[in-house]
Amino acid sequence: MTTSSPFTLRLFEPDIGSEECQAVLQVLESGMLSMGAMVETFEDAFANFLGVRHAIAVSSATAALHLAHHVMGIGVEDEVIVPSLTFVATASSVVYTGATPIFADIIGEQDLNIDPDDVAHRITSRTRGIVVVHYAGYPVDMDRIMHLAGQHGLYVVEDASHAPGSDYHGKPLGTIGHVGCFSFYTNKNMTTAEGGMVVTNDDNLAQRMRRMRSHGMTTVTWDRIRGHAYSYDVTDLGFNYRIDEMRAALGIVQLNRLPANNKRRRILMENYLTGLSQNGMIVVPFGLGVEDVSCHICPVLLTDGMMRESVMADLRNRGVQTSIHYPPVHLFSLYRERYGCRSGMLPITEDVTQRELTLPLYPSMCEADVEHVLDALEKSLTTVAAPKGI
Numbered sequence: 001m002t003t004s005s006p007f008t009l010r011l012f013e014p015d016i017g018s019e020e021c022q023a024v025l026q027v028l029e030s031g032m033l034s035m036g037a038m039v040e041t042f043e044d045a046f047a048n049f050l051g052v053r054h055a056i057a058v059s060s061a062t063a064a065l066h067l068a069h070h071v072m073g074i075g076v077e078d079e080v081i082v083p084s085l086t087f088v089a090t091a092s093s094v095v096y097t098g099a100t101p102i103f104a105d106i107i108g109e110q111d112l113n114i115d116p117d118d119v120a121h122r123i124t125s126r127t128r129g130i131v132v133v134h135y136a137g138y139p140v141d142m143d144r145i146m147h148l149a150g151q152h153g154l155y156v157v158e159d160a161s162h163a164p165g166s167d168y169h170g171k172p173l174g175t176i177g178h179v180g181c182f183s184f185y186t187n188k189n190m191t192t193a194e195g196g197m198v199v200t201n202d203d204n205l206a207q208r209m210r211r212m213r214s215h216g217m218t219t220v221t222w223d224r225i226r227g228h229a230y231s232y233d234v235t236d237l238g239f240n241y242r243i244d245e246m247r248a249a250l251g252i253v254q255l256n257r258l259p260a261n262n263k264r265r266r267i268l269m270e271n272y273l274t275g276l277s278q279n280g281m282i283v284v285p286f287g288l289g290v291e292d293v294s295c296h297i298c299p300v301l302l303t304d305g306m307m308r309e310s311v312m313a314d315l316r317n318r319g320v321q322t323s324i325h326y327p328p329v330h331l332f333s334l335y336r337e338r339y340g341c342r343s344g345m346l347p348i349t350e351d352v353t354q355r356e357l358t359l360p361l362y363p364s365m366c367e368a369d370v371e372h373v374l375d376a377l378e379k380s381l382t383t384v385a386a387p388k389g390i
């Protein structure tokens, strides 16, 4: 029997404590609200954390992705290969430049990341770049992607929105391609409510992205306050993609929390994986090794034909909120109408996106919460999968 639970275990909860409150309050009281010392400190700390030369804080990962493509100088003649199993911003940031996103399929139900073979297959004389998304924080096969990119003279952008703190062969994700982009949106592993970071080891790209973040101006307020500059020139048509001091202050505290929170996510994920491996009604992608993974989300795949909406509704009745990562980008109306995308183009992505279900995962969950979700999932699957009309 299904009973409505008085509480609902949410899909995610940000980990915000008194340190964050204190940090934001201090900024507000200081009167220096934008482009000051906090932004610089946050950037330095993030660059240091990743071991990368440049980190530029921006208003969102979408802004970070757009800056990355913009400084590569792509336009209407160009194509950039992207996954479809991602948040829409991975593709729309390419569209902003006038270039065409070319969608590539994923590897399979055991690995939801972009398939380097399918990427290779879609390279044309117009291809300029490749965007990879490290789904849930599991690394894309970067050796293959970087090799392909090198062979064809392409740039690589890592959308590392899921992956702060994930490693690939000992290298932090986001630092392997030419540019790495991070999101600090509310539901990410670390948050500034809204915010993002773009990172690179390329001095020239960093200088251009920094300038483009703030209207294409050659100096920023902070330089002028410190007496480093008295005026500025505008050299390019830039944007306002700045982050503010309150968010940067939040980011500094959240970055400090990230290693412990990621560790906590891994422990919970291991509990999930142990429990889920005993459930014959679902497939668990990516296998069991999570030691270098940020564990941004906990995805599972239902078996063919099982009604996902019914499972989600049943889980909700049992007090468990779930979601979907993601509806496939290439089948959104905009992409169908503007680029002629059709179902059948990416068979594996289309199959998986009908079956994927994301379970609650966040650091302040306890082991009993995981047990509750596992138990509810088992019951829901049995209820929903039961033959009807008997």
Ligand SMILES: *Cc1c(COP(=O)(O)O)cnc(C)c1O
Residues within 6 Å of the ligand: 059, 060, 061, 062, 063, 086, 087, 089, 090, 133, 159, 161, 162, 182, 183, 184, 185, 195, 196
């Ligand atoms: C969250 C997310 C984004 C967008 O991040 P914003 O900071 O909200 O712009 C882009 N790509 C992926 C994979 C994401 O998960």
